Amino acid sequence: MPVQYLCIIVLLLTLTGCSTPVTDGRLRVVATTGPVGDIVQVIAGERVVLRTLIGPGIDPHTYVATESDLFALQEAQIVFYNGLHLEAGLDRIFKAMNQSGRIPAIAVAEAIPPHLLLYADEGRNAYDPHVWHDPQRWSYAVRAVRDTLIAVDPGGRAIYHRRTERYLADLQSLDAELRAMAARIPPERRILVTAHDAFQYFGQAYGFRVEAVQGISTASEASATAIRSLTELVVTNRIPAIFVETSVSPRTIEAVQSAARAVGYEVRLGGALFSDSLGDPDGPAGTYVGMMRQNMQTIVSALTDM
Incomplete structure (x- = not known):
């Protein structure tokens, strides 16, 4: 010990x-x-x-x-x-x-x-x-x-x-x-790409396929293979946006964005999701309910924006 x-x-x-x-x-x-x-x-x-x-x-x-x-x-x-x-x-x-x-x-x-x-x-x-x-x-x-x-x-x-x-x-x-908000996203666009694998329960509840660069724990390292695989997923499916997280370095998601750009596809950073923490106590994501609502608003806005 x-x-x-x-x-x-x-x-x-x-x-x-x-x-x-x-x-x-x-x-x-x-x-x-x-x-x-x-x-x-x-x-x-x-x-x-x-x-x-x-x-x-x-x-x-x-x-x-x-x-x-x-x-x-x-x-x-x-x-x-x-x-x-x-x-x-x-x-x-x-x-x-x-x-x-x-x-x-x-x-x-x-x-x-x-x-x-x-x-x-x-x-x-x-x-x-x-x-x-x-x-x-x-x-x-x-x-x-x-x-x-x-x-x-x-x-x-x-x-x-x-x-x-x-x-x-x-x-x-x-x-x-949240179910009503998620329904605004066309089914083929409900692919959520994030920095680490924190949103599987969210995906199961609201009909998203969830993919991430890192695993369940941020203590795991992001591999070059994972970045290449996610880049291929993003480009093939013409995913409009991928997401950084407030408690995780944006480096790996930015690497996916750069790799997609290198093959001629521009994917936006759709915003920062609260994966492992709430937001500032005085802000809209400072409570559990507020955090969940803001995450969904961020996702819907990014994945429905043409």
């Missing part, structure tokens, strides 16, 4: 009692990613003090805990994370926390029934963690957060139930809205 992880885990398990308590009765909650934190904020509101570790534009696949993250985790009463190895650099920390029995660390995506999960590779060795790109699947994560909050804070049961039902209704409305 790397020394950094060992030090973090030892501190997490030995600093009991060293935290500064919140005296107003609110739960201290840590979430890893924006989509997970958004669930907590919507359901719990002012009943919690929430810290989200991985902010806008930051890649959770390669994220490593900072010293301030360590102390936030040590002070937390509940930790919610995506799971399915999205936050690979934090997995050992969460395992150690659960083994200690002091602080529950809940992998919300693992509440989704296995038959609704997509495999990350042909060998079926792991699941694709990007489940939040389908609101129907993400509703299971919402219920997992609700149930954990009630278990730790039973006095908030009525509030948590009421807010959860409202949020689930919002997700149903969002899903219907």
Whole structure:
């Protein structure tokens, strides 16, 4: 085990009692990613003090805990994370926390029934963690957060139930809205080319073929073969636009664009998609619902523009 992880885990398990308590009765909650934190904020509101570790534009696949993250985790009463190895650099920390029995660390995506999960590779060795790109699947994560909050804070049961039902209704409305937006794109144009393979759940939900330069994790390297293959796909299908991502370097997608140009086809960069994080808290993509809506708007605009 790397020394950094060992030090973090030892501190997490030995600093009991060293935290500064919140005296107003609110739960201290840590979430890893924006989509997970958004669930907590919507359901719990002012009943919690929430810290989200991985902010806008930051890649959770390669994220490593900072010293301030360590102390936030040590002070937390509940930790919610995506799971399915999205936050690979934090997995050992969460395992150690659960083994200690002091602080529950809940992998919300693992509440989704296995038959609704997509495999990350042909060998079926792991699941694709990007489940939040389908609101129907993400509703299971919402219920997992609700149930954990009630278990730790039973006095908030009525509030948590009421807010959860409202949020689930919002997700149903969002899903219907996204389906209507996707229907504006001719079927032959519903090919989504992105930097890394984060949109398979989105594609399955809304009728897109999804292709990417990198694999499920951004820790994988983009190969020259992958760039050539995607370039051929783009040129052959006359795809009008391909997409960079807010938390991934644009270098590989720009390489596809340049390779297409070299053979006489001009493909546009259709905009930046929020693949692994939300947007700025004050912007239109600062919430889960807003992020999903903005992604679809970006895709529809780029793939319907002649």
